[in-house]
Amino acid sequence: MAEEILETQKPAKPPIWNDPVYRALFFQALVLGGVIFLGYTLVSNTLHNLERQGIASGFGFMKTTAGFSILMNLIDYTESDSYFRAFVVALLNTLLVAAIGIFFATIFGFLVGVARLSNNWLLSKMAAVYIETLRNIPLLLQIFFWYFGVLRQLPQPKQSVMLWDSFFLNNRGLYSPAPVPEEGFAFIIWSIVAAIIIIYFMARWAHKRQADTGQQFHTVYVSIGIIIGLPFIAAVLTGFPMTWEYPTLQGFNYKDGLSLIPELVSLSLALSLYTATFIAEIVRAGITAVSHGQTEAAYAVGLRPGPTLRLVVIPQALRVIIPPLTSQYLNLTKNSSLAAAIAYPDLVLVFAGTVLMQTGQAVEVIAITMGVYLTISLLISAFMNWYNNKMALVER
Amino acid sequence: MTERKSDSHELGSHPDWSPPASTVGVLGWMRANLFSSPLNFGLTALGLWLIYQIVPPIINWAFIDAIWSGDSPDACRNEGGGPKAAACWIYIDHWFNYLMYGLYPKTEQWRINSAYILLLGGMIPLFIPSFKYKGWISVFLLFVFPVIAYFLFAGGSFDLAIVETPLWGGLFLTLVIAITGIVVSLPIGIVLALGRRSDMPIVRALCVGFIELWRGVPLITVLFMSSVMFPLFLPEGMNFDKLIRALVGVALFSAAYMAEVVRGGLQAIPKGQTEAAGALGLSYWKTMGLIILPQALKMVIPGIVNTFIGLFKDTTLVLIIGLFDFLGVIQATFTNPEWGGFHTTGYVFAAFIYWCFCFSMSRYSMHLEKKLHTGH
Numbered sequence: 138m139a140e141e142i143l144e145t146q147k148p149a150k151p152p153i154w155n156d157p158v159y160r161a162l163f164f165q166a167l168v169l170g171g172v173i174f175l176g177y178t179l180v181s182n183t184l185h186n187l188e189r190q191g192i193a194s195g196f197g198f199m200k201t202t203a204g205f206s207i208l209m210n211l212i213d214y215t216e217s218d219s220y221f222r223a224f225v226v227a228l229l230n231t232l233l234v235a236a237i238g239i240f241f242a243t244i245f246g247f248l249v250g251v252a253r254l255s256n257n258w259l260l261s262k263m264a265a266v267y268i269e270t271l272r273n274i275p276l277l278l279q280i281f282f283w284y285f286g287v288l289r290q291l292p293q294p295k296q297s298v299m300l301w302d303s304f305f306l307n308n309r310g311l312y313s314p315a316p317v318p319e320e321g322f323a324f325i326i327w328s329i330v331a332a333i334i335i336i337y338f339m340a341r342w343a344h345k346r347q348a349d350t351g352q353q354f355h356t357v358y359v360s361i362g363i364i365i366g367l368p369f370i371a372a373v374l375t376g377f378p379m380t381w382e383y384p385t386l387q388g389f390n391y392k393d394g395l396s397l398i399p400e401l402v403s404l405s406l407a408l409s410l411y412t413a414t415f416i417a418e419i420v421r422a423g424i425t426a427v428s429h430g431q432t433e434a435a436y437a438v439g440l441r442p443g444p445t446l447r448l449v450v451i452p453q454a455l456r457v458i459i460p461p462l463t464s465q466y467l468n469l470t471k472n473s474s475l476a477a478a479i480a481y482p483d484l485v486l487v488f489a490g491t492v493l494m495q496t497g498q499a500v501e502v503i504a505i506t507m508g509v510y511l512t513i514s515l516l517i518s519a520f521m522n523w524y525n526n527k528m529a530l531v532e533r
Numbered sequence: 534m535t536e537r538k539s540d541s542h543e544l545g546s547h548p549d550w551s552p553p554a555s556t557v558g559v560l561g562w563m564r565a566n567l568f569s570s571p572l573n574f575g576l577t578a579l580g581l582w583l584i585y586q587i588v589p590p591i592i593n594w595a596f597i598d599a600i601w602s603g604d605s606p607d608a609c610r611n612e613g614g615g616p617k618a619a620a621c622w623i624y625i626d627h628w629f630n631y632l633m634y635g636l637y638p639k640t641e642q643w644r645i646n647s648a649y650i651l652l653l654g655g656m657i658p659l660f661i662p663s664f665k666y667k668g669w670i671s672v673f674l675l676f677v678f679p680v681i682a683y684f685l686f687a688g689g690s691f692d693l694a695i696v697e698t699p700l701w702g703g704l705f706l707t708l709v710i711a712i713t714g715i716v717v718s719l720p721i722g723i724v725l726a727l728g729r730r731s732d733m734p735i736v737r738a739l740c741v742g743f744i745e746l747w748r749g750v751p752l753i754t755v756l757f758m759s760s761v762m763f764p765l766f767l768p769e770g771m772n773f774d775k776l777i778r779a780l781v782g783v784a785l786f787s788a789a790y791m792a793e794v795v796r797g798g799l800q801a802i803p804k805g806q807t808e809a810a811g812a813l814g815l816s817y818w819k820t821m822g823l824i825i826l827p828q829a830l831k832m833v834i835p836g837i838v839n840t841f842i843g844l845f846k847d848t849t850l851v852l853i854i855g856l857f858d859f860l861g862v863i864q865a866t867f868t869n870p871e872w873g874g875f876h877t878t879g880y881v882f883a884a885f886i887y888w889c890f891c892f893s894m895s896r897y898s899m900h901l902e903k904k905l906h907t908g909h
Contacts, residue, residue, distance in 0.1 A: 260576050500762060510751055
């Protein structure tokens, strides 16, 4: 009896074309089918076109001789090296400019961001003008300005701008003395490594002692002393095993010493100045996000301004700052691909430009280039998610 | 002011003392904001020194020493033939038409101008708060205007002469790419955002993959891809011109960014809204179209404007694949043997134009953010 009632109270089953479960399945099958069909069409068209143009697909070309030179290489590279080696050289150049850009953009961005918040009216307004001006001008235009408008207009090597007879600036680049290590230099390197290890264990010991007894230790001053003192002692003991190699004018340009090509200088200048505007805004937002009550509370429990900033304000501000900061680093890395416009030999210029032109392997070359950038950005976002989870407020 | 009696202790009402001169007025303001501490004093001095170093040379360069009149490039050159260290505004005057329209035939430029007027005429009512038919105007601008503009620019029908796309250039081409990019990417972005928040795993995975793929690579590789790989993707004999290929690349790229902006808006709508709509018996598309999207899109208008600013700045990249946008035509003028070589003037002019567009848009988006911020 009871079962009968239940049977009648059960909702009527909808017809199959109105059932949400079947509808979802049907719709997804439709989308998947469409995507597969599209992919199949593209792949078959591409294969057909490649066959027609007589291009063999595959990554075998990476082993053949490149036969072109690269303006700047961090590792040894000659024209007889393979395409793969050229790829590595280009990738290193990209990473180099990204690292330089990130370094200076961070420092400058933090300075401008703090200046924007300063209670000095003039400084804060100047920071605002800087941010609003450079942020609203396309990056490529800024790169062009620094490269064609400034650095290429510098005098010829013979009329170089000189600083203390050791730095030379001309339209071929910036030349500076290069350190040349001599015998015994490894000793200094090892002393720096030793200093870092000592500082690490000292900081752990100091932290533990403060947690146990409440006594503080001047970790910062002692660390500075160790990191400068230990290598200095090592240098004195080995008799300063390093000389400087000065650039000299030979023929039409300077030889020896360290040289920075103008492409690298203008690209890193434009990238850091442009990205610094965004970082400044992020820093400002981060610091204003920490409510003033936190500072007041820290003062009330007796912390001085320094520890207040270090222990209360900055850790909380960083929680707001780090995620957008990481995505700015990512943007900077992606924007470094604009190097192609001023012929800085980065991944896009060398690989998606020259190599593609020489081999005609469009699909493989573009796929590798995109793959590299995609890998970098996925790595950075994985780091960001990890950091976010670590730093997220533990809510009850 | 009554005389102050320092020894007065009489009860009763006394007139208020005026505040010390150093705490009010200009002096007080300067003390509080510029010279409040030794550090501040130093910073102010540093700032003034920087301004002194930067501003007078710029004013000299742009106005006082600048060459305002003359009709030959020699007026801007030294005896040696190099450009003078001052702005050469006659160079801008000489190239102005080229910078604005590229190689678009002069007799046909009225077509571009009338499209501009139509666009501006359509946009002005959107800024008037009491105007009633904003929805219709937006629909017109988003769907009807692009069609009209296409027929005007390309020609070939209605007795208009055909103008090939290689002739398009200058600021005109920049605006075409930026506006097409935003108009095409908005609907694709909405669909992708809905897909990313869908309950169907396959649809969601496809949308996430698509969005992350485009967001993870630089625009320039997308443009390279569209210029070298699209021809391979298409069946034999079928081909598009360079501009369309670049437009497809730009649109797909910005669609991914747009999807993330729209997703932000969708996430901000409480779940109760969807549930209430479901309880009333609305279908998925009706729920989205009538309840969720109108609220979400209104919320993310500032984000859309910001995406547009980014896109507007990124259009400069098309010059790398050989299109002559505003920056591209500026670069092209430098190689002219007679009127070329005025790099600084050209870049400053370009920077000024880009800045005007981007700055006004970013102010507008900030204004919208304030207006839409109806919370606490």
